[in-house]
Amino acid sequence: MPAEDKKRAAHRALVDRLLNGEGRASAEQRACAFGNDGLSPPLSVLINKVAVRPAEVTDADFASAKAAGFSEDELFELVVCAAVGESARLYKAGLVALAEAGGGEEPG
Amino acid sequence: MRLEILNSGYSAGTRALFMVIRLFSGQPVPDAARLVFYRPDFYGTLAKKFTHETMRGPSAWSVGDRELMAAYVSKMNESAFCIRAHTATASQAYQDGAKVQAVLADLESAPIEEPLRATLRMLGKLTAEGTLTAEDMREVLSAGVSPQQVEDALAVCVAFNTTGRLADAFGFEILSPEGFEAGAKYLLKRGYR
Numbered sequence: 001m002p003a004e005d006k007k008r009a010a011h012r013a014l015v016d017r018l019l020n021g022e023g024r025a026s027a028e029q030r031a032c033a034f035g036n037d038g039l040s041p042p043l044s045v046l047i048n049k050v051a052v053r054p055a056e057v058t059d060a061d062f063a064s065a066k067a068a069g070f071s072e073d074e075l076f077e078l079v080v081c082a083a084v085g086e087s088a089r090l091y092k093a094g095l096v097a098l099a100e101a102g103g104g105e106e107p108g
Numbered sequence: 109m110r111l112e113i114l115n116s117g118y119s120a121g122t123r124a125l126f127m128v129i130r131l132f133s134g135q136p137v138p139d140a141a142r143l144v145f146y147r148p149d150f151y152g153t154l155a156k157k158f159t160h161e162t163m164r165g166p167s168a169w170s171v172g173d174r175e176l177m178a179a180y181v182s183k184m185n186e187s188a189f190c191i192r193a194h195t196a197t198a199s200q201a202y203q204d205g206a207k208v209q210a211v212l213a214d215l216e217s218a219p220i221e222e223p224l225r226a227t228l229r230m231l232g233k234l235t236a237e238g239t240l241t242a243e244d245m246r247e248v249l250s251a252g253v254s255p256q257q258v259e260d261a262l263a264v265c266v267a268f269n270t271t272g273r274l275a276d277a278f279g280f281e282i283l284s285p286e287g288f289e290a291g292a293k294y295l296l297k298r299g300y301r
Contacts, residue, residue, distance in 0.1 A: 006165065014154040083269075088266070091263075098255060
């Protein structure tokens with residue numbers, strides 16, 4: 001397998017595990033966090049910050065999500081999904097631009 | 109870290125490993141390392157595999173180049189932990205801290221080759237704006253960067269957009285300068301496995 005395919009394959013494996021493997025948060029919640037879409041406050045506030053302006057995440061964002069009933073393990077998973085999800089969108093945007101410039105294959 | 113499970117939710121075996129690392133390095137285990145030991149079946153194992161392949165796998169980019177990309181992406185995200193960690197690692201890899209500092213201070217005037225400059229410019233735009241055009245990519249390719257090098261650089265960008273977000277969200281503790289230097293030495297010797 002070429003080196004670049006190994007990188008893409010390793011990334012796909014990570015995404016697949018987060019979204020389709022077992023977790024403390026539901027698969028639906030993990031998908032919403034990954035997509036930064038479809039969540040309600042206060043969780044949506046935390047997840048949107050992770051995706052869009054992570055330097056602004058505060059202790060209060062976690063405290064609010066916990067007060068709404070989310071466990072630490074659920075928040076661990078959902079924050080990871082949000083971070084990987086936003087990065088996956090960047091990956092796709094970069095690979096699509098490369099393909100459109102005639103330099104590579106479209107992401108699968 | 110902001111979640112107590114990431115501070116104290118480790119098995120006895122993992123806690124013992126952290127003690128051994130601290131004993132041999134003389135430094136606390138960085139939060140970036142602790143994170144991937146927490147329920148590694150969920151995130152850590154596969155994240156390490158992707159990051160190691162990206163940062164230490166076959167590539168026309170040197171290890172120093174890739175660590176500089178990690179530092180540059182982290183700077184775009186204002187991710188304090190990752191800026192310091194990968195500035196230290198790139199500086200050790202190049203044996204040239206001034207070059208790394210120059211890139212982070214002003215990419216356009218830094219003393220680096222044009223293919224690397226064009227690639228960093230592209231990664232910076234992708235990180236800041238979340239999108240790129242075909243024209244952006246044509247500029248990189250016309251600077252002499254191969255399509256595979258672009259793919260390799262995009263993977264670095266992805267890895268450190270992820271790690272930087274986790275560092276900021278979970279609140280990784282900023283290490284001492286000695287701590288970051290020790291971490292950089294480890295990453296150059298052992299990689300991200």
